[in-house]
């Protein structure tokens with residue numbers, strides 16, 4: 431399991447300000463279920479123009495829930511001008527740090543805040559649009575977003591950019607373009623990248639591992655699939671390989687491959703062990 435700080439676990443298990451505000455002044459929606467994380471942020475201002483109430487709804491992992499929860503605490507009571515200064519680094523620092531591979535959750539929080547502020551400033555007329563040219567089509571990430579996270583977090587490798595934005599984490603076709611953006615932003619100041627600390631994975635006995643896998647599927651994965659008319663079944667576990675089968679709508683879904691990697695596998699890596707990988711049960715050939 432990931433090495434989460436106490437603060438992350440506290441905000442994950444007891445998230446603050448969950449829900450949705452009726453007739454909000456600002457609404458921000460980012461991410462997508464197909465990509466594994468989605469966040470909706472709503473806020474209401476008081477007469478002095480301060481954020482009097484703010485709520486979130488999220489579909490995502492422990493870090494996404496904790497990052498969203500902390501974001502609401504960070505901006506409550508602030509003016510719009512003060513709130514828009516909050517960065518993804520502020521969210522991660524408030525949480526006592528996030529695993530490098532989970533930094534994209536803090537970035538998603540900051541993006542939702544920006545989208546909500548933009549929505550407020552345009553009187554709810556304008557929906558948040560991606561700024562810049564699309565670089566990663568798998569995850570809908572633009573060059574402007576990549577440049578910004580590189581600058582704000584002093585990133586120097588493609589792997590780090592993937593950890594912070596997900597760009598490059600699908601087919602990998604955009605990695606060359608990401609490399610060029612890093613060169614452009616960092617120029618000659620590129621320094622030796624700091625290797626992320628390896629996660630300390632607790633060795634699990636096989637029976638415990640299977641129990642945890644089943645529990646994670648039941649509690650963290652199945653509810654969201656069922657809400658979209660789908661389902662998932664655990665077929666077998668062979669060492670670190672988990673074999674599953676999609677049922678219902680999920681069995682015919684075009685984004686099943688993303689759901690497999692970015693939802694099912696990501697959740698199992700997070701809640702069971704980082705070395706786990708998932709495969710879909712092979713379909714019997716016709717006539718069998």
Ligand code: FES
Nearest residue numbers: 566568600601602
């Ligand atoms: S285009 Fe970026 S990972 Fe596929």
